[in-house]
Amino acid sequence: MSLLSFDDVSLDYSTQGAVLSGIGLSFGRGEFLTVIGRSGSGKTSLLNLAAGFLAPSRGRITLDGAPVTGPGRERAVVFQDDALFPWLTVRENVAFALRLSGRLRAERLDRAEALLAGVGLAGQGGKRIWQLSGGQRQRVGIARALAADPAFLLMDEPLGALDAMTRDRMQELLLRVWSDSGAGVLLITHSVEEALFLATRVLVLAPDPGRIVIDRAVYYGQRFLDGETSRALRAEPGFIALREELVDAIHAGEEANHA
């Protein structure tokens, strides 16, 4: 089934107070959660908890009811500047993630090629990392994350470094990867529009302490996969109104804090 749950989770890095407080959240395969919020609201901390890189100070994080005690193969993480190995080919970079799978080298390379095709990089496996564009590198990182056939893909600003056109294409690709892999996705972004377009659920975190103030079901990504165009969806009055509501929620209380 694969359900990742936060039960009243708080996190302190120091005695300075909680960075995250009272986080209650459950998400599973097939969901696409996007997380937005001001800088410092705790988005990356939330992802690091889900990944098992950090342990909660209070509360529990469980995977199918069992406590999460560290990173695991069922939760793959994609970072913005994914560290690919420059001395390996694109195909070898992806196959590297399969080295613990027990498969023979030839099988690993075949599987890597199939994963690369899945992210639109068919026939590029023999290239070196430095021969790729930023968007292509990011796709290699995603193919590598998918190699372990994870139940969850955890992504911290994966498209943040890309130019606007590449970013739009990558958003569409992410939706297809999500749909094809069946994984549950948790994606952090600074773009409210991106969050709204991709998600089946948008979470807004408010800071001091970081907490979930909005957890909203949305359907634009699914409608894109069902054949509607990204441009038409983003131009819908409902999309624009919700985008503005989310922007307002992100900035609520900001003036008061700076007064």
Ligand SMILES: Nc1ncnc2c1ncn2[C@@H]1O[C@H](COP(=O)(O)OP(=O)(O)OP(=O)(O)O)[C@@H](O)[C@H]1O
């Ligand atoms: N390793 C750490 N040690 C101490 N404090 C930390 C650490 N990592 C993050 N923090 C603090 O925790 C708070 C939340 O940080 P976090 O990176 O989770 O926020 P964020 O919403 O992802 O921010 P941004 O949008 O700027 O990436 C910030 O106040 C930050 O300074």
